[in-house]
Amino acid sequence: MRKAVYLLLFCGYFLFCTSAYAIEITLGVKSLGPVVEAGYKINERFNARVAIGSKLKVDFDKQTSNQEPDIDEMLFDGVGEWEIEHYAALNDYHPWQGNFRLTAGVNHNKIAWTVENSGADSYKFSDEVFSGSEVASTKLTAQLTKGISPYVGIGWSTGFDNEKGWSFNGDIGVFSLKNTTVSFSAKCASGASDVLCNKVLSEAGSKQADLRGESLEIFPTIGLGLSYKF
Numbered sequence: 284m285r286k287a288v289y290l291l292l293f294c295g296y297f298l299f300c301t302s303a304y305a306i307e308i309t310l311g312v313k314s315l316g317p318v319v320e321a322g323y324k325i326n327e328r329f330n331a332r333v334a335i336g337s338k339l340k341v342d343f344d345k346q347t348s349n350q351e352p353d354i355d356e357m358l359f360d361g362v363g364e365w366e367i368e369h370y371a372a373l374n375d376y377h378p379w380q381g382n383f384r385l386t387a388g389v390n391h392n393k394i395a396w397t398v399e400n401s402g403a404d405s406y407k408f409s410d411e412v413f414s415g416s417e418v419a420s421t422k423l424t425a426q427l428t429k430g431i432s433p434y435v436g437i438g439w440s441t442g443f444d445n446e447k448g449w450s451f452n453g454d455i456g457v458f459s460l461k462n463t464t465v466s467f468s469a470k471c472a473s474g475a476s477d478v479l480c481n482k483v484l485s486e487a488g489s490k491q492a493d494l495r496g497e498s499l500e501i502f503p504t505i506g507l508g509l510s511y512k513f
Contacts, residue, residue, distance in 0.1 A: 305323070305447065307321070307322040307323070309321075309332075310510075311506050312508070316336050317337050318369065318508075319335050320332050327377075330443065331375070333371065334373065340366050341364065341367075343364070349404070349406055352421070352494065366396075371389065371391070373388035373434065377440075383439050384438050386436045386437065387433070390458045393426075393428065393429045395427070396425045396427060399421070400420060401419065402415075406421055406469070408486060409490045409493070413483060413486075417471070418471065419472045424467075425463070425465045428460040428462065428463060432458050432459045434456055435457060436456020437454070437456065438452060438453050438455060442510055446512070448512060449510065449511050451507070451509060452507070457501045457503050463498045465495045467487060469483050
């Protein structure tokens with residue numbers, strides 16, 4: 284509901300408060316999921332956009348290997364569960380008054396990721412290897428970002444010079460991550476002794492400290508869209 288209100292307010296402002304307008308609506312797919320954009324051409328070099336993304340919750344397979352938990356590598360392994368929200372307010376600069384554009388703005392994002400490892404023959408963390416009879420499962424949870432952060436990128440829009448009609452557009456950019464938190468835990472197997480279980484929990488705590496020191500600072504994005512200008 285909140286997304287629809289934002290979009291209606293944006294469109295209404297330009298429809299009723301500007302003497303010359305060309306509202307552009309875009310349906311697109313980005314690294315953060317599907318988005319709807321509303322854009323307005325300010326002059327021959329500048330364009331303004333707002334983007335509203337769908338709330339996504341995507342489940343992948345559980346991890347079943349003894350791979351050492353590493354955020355940079357495991358993000359692209361197709362495992363775990365993603366929870367994503369995305370909003371953006373962007374300004375485009377077309378230096379040559381053509382398709383090419385430079386973009387800067389702000390995002391309001393939430394990206395959370397959880398990966399569980401169970402049923403593996405062995406588990407490796409903090410340079411220690413434990414057997415499946417010693418560790419029942421591990422869980423890595425990372426909130427990569429939550430809140431407002433700056434965005435910069437480059438892209439193109441084939442309809443920038445059009446008064447109306449269909450066009451294509453694309454973007455490549457990065458935004459900084461905010462309020463990143465990481466947790467890692469291990470669950471002892473039912474047959475593990477107290478001494479061994481204490482070692483498992485201790486090593487899991489050490490791995491959590493290591494992962495928190497490896498937190499990412501920026502997140503790359505790419506997107507494509509189909510637009511219609513009224």
